Ligand SMILES: Nc1ncnc2c1ncn2[C@@H]1O[C@H](COP(=O)(O)OP(=O)(O)O)[C@@H](O)[C@H]1O
C-alpha cells in the first residue's frame with residue numbers, strides 16, 4: 444500500500460474523484476511589450492523582428508497610434524505640450540484594442556500623424572494574431588498595460604545617440620526643425636524619460652543594448668517567437684498537450700541542459716529541477732475530491748484530497764531519471780519499468796516489462812524525458828492499454844517534445860495527457876530531436892564518452908571534414 448507525501452494511506456476508489464478542470468492551454472496570444480527612450484530603435488527593432496518572421500500570425504501595435512489628437516487651443520501652444528507624459532496617450536482605447544485582439548477579435552487601430560499632431564481619418568485594420576507586439580516609449584509604465592504582457596523588452600541606447608538620431612529623424616520625417624527638436628527634448632523628452640521611461644526598465648525581462656545593431660538579441664527574440672507560434676499551433680489542434688508556463692528560470696535551465704559543454708554534475712542538477720517542475724504540473728492533472736479539515740485555530744478549511752491510486756512507469760533508461768522526482772512527490776509510489784529497443788528509425792520492440800499487477804485501477808505517470816518520433820511512446824502506451832489502463836488515466840511526462848511525437852500521440856490517443864516543458868523545432872534525419880540535448884540517458888548517467896560527444900555534435904552541426 445502506498446502513501447502520498449501528506450501521509451494519507453491508499454484507500455479511495457478512482458470513481459470517488461472528480462476530474463480537475465484542466466489548466467487553460469496556450470490559446471491566448473503571446474503579448475510582447477517593447478519599450479525604450481525616444482529614438483532608441485524600438486520601431487526599427489520591431490520592424491526587423493516582423494520582417495524576419497514574415498508571418499501574419501504576428502501583429503504589431505504602436506503606442507503612438509493612441510496619442511490624443513490635439514485640440515485647436517492646444518495646437519496653438521504645441522510647444523508647451525508634453526508628448527512624453529503618460530496623459531498624452533489614450534490608454535483606455537489602447538487597453539480596449541489589446542483586449543479585443545487578445546480575445547480573438549479584429550480591431551481598427553487609429554493612425555496618427557506626427558506632423559499635425561492628430562489622428563487621421565484612416566485607421567488600420569489589425570487581425571488578431573498568435574503573437575502581439577506592442578511598442579512605445581511608455582508601454583512598460585502603466586501596470587494595466589504591463590499586465591497584458593507575457594514578455595517585456597527594453598531597448599537601451601545611449602542618450603547622445605538617441606538625441607542625434609531624433610534630430611535627424613524628426614527633421615526629415617516629422618516636419619520639425621533642429622531648434623524645435625532641441626527645445627522639446629530639453630523641456631519634455633528628457634525629463635519624462637528620467638521620470639517615467641528609464642524607471643520602467645526594471646520591469647523588463649530582456650534589455651537590448653544598441654537596438655537594431657544587436658543582431659544576436661533580435662535573433663534570440665525571433666527564435667523565441669517561432670517557438671511560441673509552434674506551441675500555439677499544437678495547442679490549438681490538441682487539447683491534451685500541456686506545456687508548463689515558460690519563465691526565464693525554465694529557459695535558463697533548458698539553456699544549461701542543452702549546452703554540449705555542460706558538465707554531468709550540472710546536467711543532472713538542472714535536469715532534476717526541470718523534472719520536478721514537470722512532475723508537479725503533471726500531478727495537477729489528477730482527479731481530486733473536495734475535503735474539509737479543521738485547523739489548529741478551530742476553523743474549517745475546505746480543500747481537496749489527492750487521488751491516491753497512482754503509479755509511475757519509466758521507459759528504461761532515460762525515464763529512470765524521473766523516478767526520484769515522482770517518489771519525492773508521491774511517497775512510496777509504485778514504479779514499473781518498460782524496456783523498448785529501437786531497431787531502426789521507425790521500428791520498436793518491447794524487450795522487457797515489469798508493471799504493478801493492479802495497474803488497471805491506477806492513474807499512470809509514464810516517464811520519458813524526450814519525446815521524439817513518438818514510436819517508443821506509442822509502444823509503451825499500447826502496452827499500458829493492453830493491461831487495462833484507461834487511456835484517460837495515462838499522463839505522459841517529459842521535458843522536451845518534438846512536434847512529430849506530439850502529432851503521433853495526440854492523434855492516436857486523444858484521451859491521453861502530455862505534460863512537457865518545451866516543444867522543439869523538429870527531428871533530424873536520424874529521428875533525433877533538434878535542437879534537443881543529445882542522448883539524455885548518457886548525459887544523465889555519465890555514460891557518454893568523447894566519441895559520443897563528437898558524434899552528437901556532428902549530427903547537430905554537420906561538421907565539415
Ligand atoms: N542601429 C541604428 N543605426 C542607425 N540608425 C538607426 C538605428 N536604429 C534606428 N535608427 C534610426 O534612428 C531613428 C530612430 O529609430 P526608431 O526605430 O524610429 O526609434 P524609436 O522607435 O525607438 O523612436 C530612425 O530614423 C532610425 O532610422
Ligand SMILES: Nc1ccn([C@@H]2O[C@H](COP(=O)(O)O)[C@@H](O)[C@H]2O)c(=O)n1
Pocket residue numbers: 480481482485486507510526527556557558559560561579580632
Ligand atoms: N505629435 C507628437 C507626438 C509624439 N512626439 C514624440 O514622439 C516620441 C515617441 O515616438 P518614438 O518613435 O520616438 O518613440 C516622443 O518622445 C514624443 O516626444 C512628437 O514629437 N510629436
Ligand SMILES: [Mg+2]
Pocket residue numbers: 485486487
Ligand atoms: Mg518609434
